[in-house]
Amino acid sequence: MSDSFVEQRREEVIDILTDAFSRDIIGTEQYELRVEEANRRNSVEELNQLVSDVQGLGGGSTALQRYPDPGMQTVRSIFSSQQMDGDWLVHDHVQVNSVFGSTTLDLRRPVLGPLTTITLTAVLGDVKIIVPRGVKVTVDVTPVLGEVKRQNEDQKLLQQVKGFISSFLGEGNEIEPVNPHSHPAARVQVSGQAILGSVYIITKR
Structure with missing residues (x-):
């Protein structure tokens, strides 16, 4: 640093x-x-x-940063592709539907609260979730003739699980999230199913 x-x-x-x-x-x-x-x-x-106890409070100040509001936002890729990057995260719960499509959620730039929940359904499609190093990720996804993969920043395959998985990912040396306004103990929880589809958890700087 x-x-x-x-x-x-x-x-x-x-x-x-x-x-x-x-x-x-x-x-x-x-x-x-x-x-x-x-x-x-x-x-x-x-x-x-x-x-950590004050930066999620306050109103219109530019100095006082807010975490994503409680609630759900939906990202759909139906026979199409979407890439969510930049400061796109508005709510702390994201619902992803990727049907014959491709969806990328990049969590390196948004301000992350203490818990970001991602619920996904991939049907003959793929979902890529990019997380910064140091953010812990809990994964509970059921692949049905599909796959879930964990890759490091060099795109080398670290783990591939077929069938039901429920594993804790993101352990290792703690490095600050790219967005310094994120909660110091930010974590991401991913759940859902991949039906003839793929889910990739990619860790990058």
Whole structure:
């Protein structure tokens, strides 16, 4: 993690704390203590901890980041393809229907809350879910004459399971999510079924 990235996050954290103080979300003592801590800490993870209880609050401030709202958004690929990238995540639950189609969900740029739930149905189609390193992924998918694969950032196959699987993925060295505003303990839960289709969990920087 570069020093410039840590310094940028330090400034953002102090902005978030200042905004929270101005809104009476935290008091004077907490504000002063946290700003002092922000100037001492030297990693994004440590800085994120200082605002984990306030950065999902607030209204229209640009400094005070919001996690995705509770609710469901739907992504459909019927005889077509869709690629969701950039800051596309609006709700914390995503319903994916890929029928004779291809769907890619890229979770590297959106702000992730503590839990992002993805429910999918792939029928003669495929669903690719790209997650940043350090985000834990729980998978409970039932392939019916289909497949579920886990790939690392170099696209090398790490795991292939045919039949019913329920495994915990994403263990290893913790590296910050690409979007530094994400919840420090962000995780993704994937469930559903792949009928003559494929599901890929791809970890990238």
